Amino acid sequence: MSQSEFVRTMVQAGRKGLEPATAEPESTGSNPGGDGLETQVLELLSADSYSWDELLEGVSDDIESRLDETLEQLQADNRIRYSGRHGGYTTTGDGDSDGN
Template identity: 80%
Template sequence: MSDSADTSRETVKTYVPAYQKAEWQSHADDLDMSQSEFVRTMVQAGRKGFESDSAEPDSPDSDPGGNTLERQVLELLSSDTYSWDELLEAVSDDIESRLDETLEELQATNRIRYSGRHGGYTTVDGGGDGN
């Protein structure tokens, strides 16, 4: 990885119900992880589900039943040494851009719309807007 990569830590703040925080802390304790490490790991694991849209040769679609993340990590580590943050940056896709593009495509094909009344995106057929 480049020596110029920014590996400094940043704070991310979110608010969750007390019961959820307690569940997360309990699960983190069971895994012998800090709560921060647990949340980081779970977010990254959840993001993995969004990677299957790609039709690129090294995408999860080209490795059915395989472990693309494992392959990426091994490839990266075969040529250099990486910190946790450097590895995280190297294997992370730009999910915000991909989500934005997907929402634009779904709106262009009239499958979803933004509903201010309902506080966000909803399906055009009414299935997600409470009608």
């Protein structure tokens, strides 16, 4: 299993444990979730009706893709690596005080 497949699997497995606020990393100011989330929800609901879990899945796909791309880029830049010893991703030591 590649690292990106592992991350994708772990993100999907952990989705049910996420609170709605954690699925909205760009929430700021008086418009929590931003217009982007509102637009996504309205677009989904304009085509059909959805349960809470289906809506969450529909709007979570973007964050999963962004996380996967970010992790791949950070690995390519040698800023992070996957470490079984540390239980997942860890910094490579550049600027890390404990030298890991």
